[in-house]
Amino acid sequence: MSLSLIKINFTTRGVMICSRMNVTDAIAKILAEEGVEHLIGFPSNPLFDDDAAEEAGVRPIVVRQERTGAHILDGIARITSGEQVEAFACQHGPGTENSVGGIAQAYAESAPIVAIPAGYSRAKTNTDPKFSSLINYQAVSKTTEQLTDPDAVEETFRRAFQTARNGRQRPAVVEVPKDVFHLDAPDFDYETTSSTRAGPDPHAISEAADALLDADLPVLYAGQGVHYAKAWEPLTELAELLEAPVATSLNGKSAFPEDHPLSLGAGSKSEPRQLNHFIHEADVLLGIGCSFTKTAYGITPPTEDNTLIHSTNDPGDVDKDYKSDLAVIGDAKLVLEALVDEIGNRVGDDTDFGRYDDVTAKIEEVEQAWLDDWSDVLESDETPINPYRVVKELDETLDKDEVVATADAGNARDFMAPFFEVTEPLSYLGWGKTTQLGYGLGLMMGAKLSKPEKTCVHVMGDGAIGMTGMDFETAVREDIPIIAVVLNNFEMASYDTPFSGHYADFAESMGGYGERIEDPDNVADAIERAVEKTKEGTPVLLEFLTAQYTKLSRPDLE
Ligand SMILES: Cc1ncc(C[n+]2csc(CCOP(=O)(O)OP(=O)(O)O)c2C)c(N)n1
Numbered sequence: 295m296s297l298s299l300i301k302i303n304f305t306t307r308g309v310m311i312c313s314r315m316n317v318t319d320a321i322a323k324i325l326a327e328e329g330v331e332h333l334i335g336f337p338s339n340p341l342f343d344d345d346a347a348e349e350a351g352v353r354p355i356v357v358r359q360e361r362t363g364a365h366i367l368d369g370i371a372r373i374t375s376g377e378q379v380e381a382f383a384c385q386h387g388p389g390t391e392n393s394v395g396g397i398a399q400a401y402a403e404s405a406p407i408v409a410i411p412a413g414y415s416r417a418k419t420n421t422d423p424k425f426s427s428l429i430n431y432q433a434v435s436k437t438t439e440q441l442t443d444p445d446a447v448e449e450t451f452r453r454a455f456q457t458a459r460n461g462r463q464r465p466a467v468v469e470v471p472k473d474v475f476h477l478d479a480p481d482f483d484y485e486t487t488s489s490t491r492a493g494p495d496p497h498a499i500s501e502a503a504d505a506l507l508d509a510d511l512p513v514l515y516a517g518q519g520v521h522y523a524k525a526w527e528p529l530t531e532l533a534e535l536l537e538a539p540v541a542t543s544l545n546g547k548s549a550f551p552e553d554h555p556l557s558l559g560a561g562s563k564s565e566p567r568q569l570n571h572f573i574h575e576a577d578v579l580l581g582i583g584c585s586f587t588k589t590a591y592g593i594t595p596p597t598e599d600n601t602l603i604h605s606t607n608d609p610g611d612v613d614k615d616y617k618s619d620l621a622v623i624g625d626a627k628l629v630l631e632a633l634v635d636e637i638g639n640r641v642g643d644d645t646d647f648g649r650y651d652d653v654t655a656k657i658e659e660v661e662q663a664w665l666d667d668w669s670d671v672l673e674s675d676e677t678p679i680n681p682y683r684v685v686k687e688l689d690e691t692l693d694k695d696e697v698v699a700t701a702d703a704g705n706a707r708d709f710m711a712p713f714f715e716v717t718e719p720l721s722y723l724g725w726g727k728t729t730q731l732g733y734g735l736g737l738m739m740g741a742k743l744s745k746p747e748k749t750c751v752h753v754m755g756d757g758a759i760g761m762t763g764m765d766f767e768t769a770v771r772e773d774i775p776i777i778a779v780v781l782n783n784f785e786m787a788s789y790d791t792p793f794s795g796h797y798a799d800f801a802e803s804m805g806g807y808g809e810r811i812e813d814p815d816n817v818a819d820a821i822e823r824a825v826e827k828t829k830e831g832t833p834v835l836l837e838f839l840t841a842q843y844t845k846l847s848r849p850d851l852e
């Protein structure tokens with residue numbers, strides 16, 4: 295589709311003026327052509343200020359601070375398996391300085407965003423101490439460019455979208471010096487960029503099949519790549535074919551139904567006992583769509599007496615932190631389908647490995663013993679409320695077909711990861727590496743924008759809400775009815791740092807629905823009320839007054 299060259303403006307006297315399209319309009323129209331539905335960030339940036347995005351049919355959303363804008367876009371990208379690549383914009387100078395965190399988070403979690411920070415005018419762009427996005431965003435983006443020539447608008451943004459959509463998806467940054475926004479842009483036809491998938495080397499598939507067929511106990515470990523490739527079905531097929539238990543990373547949580555008899559749950563700083571048991575029992579561990587990054591928030595794959603197979607779409611992760619025995623590069627869906635075909639062809643009708651009953655019985659036995667050990671805590675009726683009781687009530691009250699959940703850094707993550715069971719693909723947006731407090735609020739706002747029919751719930755501590763909480767007002771103003779759950783223990787529990795605040799009152803004062811819950815017997819009812827309120831279109835903040843309880847499920851330390 296070609297772009298119109300002429301922009302029609304009306305002056306205050308209603309006189310029609312025809313002007314050439316400028317760079318701002320050209321960018322806005324490229325965004326529209328690329329299917330961008332939201333431009334999110336903070337002014338000033340001509341894409342907001344001149345109504346350019348809105349006029350092109352892209353909904354502008356102004357947040358209360360830039361970081362949450364990037365987190366919302368990150369949530370949109372991840373809940374759509376990387377298909378919806380949207381745009382971020384902010385002011386030069388302070389806006390760009392304040393946005394680094396959000397873009398860095400998206401980079402670490404492999405979430406695609408096209409970020410369009412304004413820059414200082416070309417004459418000043420390289421003078422000290424002016425902040426240069428071109429220089430400073432390089433470490434937290436897949437590509438960073440500076441648009442200095444209006445003739446290059448089309449090719450520059452084509453590269454940015456192409457980069458963000460393909461391979462390992464991550465942010466692409468285009469800094470636009472503020473004087474460039476207003477320069478005349480030439481006419482051009484714009485064609486939407488495409489997404490491609492790369493398939494695996496057949497030889498690597500054959501070797502991986504050899505190892506999996508020779509194994510006494512193969513275990514699968516699914517990462518976020520399974521979500522990006524929408525490889526949920528072939529993952530289940532391979533697990534059932536091999537009679538192999540399946541764990542996920544925290545980013546991969548919900549890639550495999552956690553109520554499946556072969557599920558081990560998600561690996562994190564706190565994790566189910568059965569996961570730890572089987573990861574160490576496996577003689578072959580196949581990581582699919584995962585980075586195997588060494589982190590406190592993921593598993594430590596044993597590498598000594600077993601075979602480690604690493605499948606990822608990013609060769610840069612292979613042998614990065616752990617030496618693998620075999621690598622299979624490619625899109626997780628294509629890899630899993632190829633493995634199912636290869637193994638299926640080799641075994642023919644003889645598909646019985648004879649371990650399904652033993653494996654599933656052992657999973658159940660270890661899981662039940664673990665849950666029994668935790669039942670006092672999960673069902674505690676103490677006051678202040680034990681935070682695990684809140685998680686247990688969320689787990690039992692929320693409809694798992696409807697929910698999308700996440701938890702913030704700190705104890706909220708460690709309470710939720712093992713004990714909040716998920717059954718539907720992409721019903722949990724976990725995260726894997728370093729994570730900024732307050733990230734989850736934006737993630738759930740993004741999820742809700744993309745999937746308005748879902749109940750989007752974010753669990754955070756009182757430390758976390760301090761970082762991004764004002765963006766609850768954005769949820770109210772922009773009609774994004776999420777449920778923010780605050781576990782208020784009046785401190786950062788693992789840091790012995792006290793805080794104060796009445797967050798339910800805060801939510802009410804922002805125009806949302808807020809409720810403070812002190813009695814454990816009221817937890818479930820409050821959750822039900824919250825779901826109803828969001829169905830009526832009102833964002834909710836549930837503030838539970840919780841005990842300063844920090845015990846984690848750490849089977850490796852038992
Ligand atoms: C931006 C940022 N700074 C610091 C940290 C390190 N950090 C992780 S959890 C945490 C404390 C969280 O406190 P709170 O949200 O009150 O949860 P609690 O531990 O009390 O349950 C801190 C400081 C972080 N993750 N992000």
Ligand SMILES: [Mg+2]
Pocket residue numbers: 755756757781782783784785786787
């Ligand atoms: Mg706290």
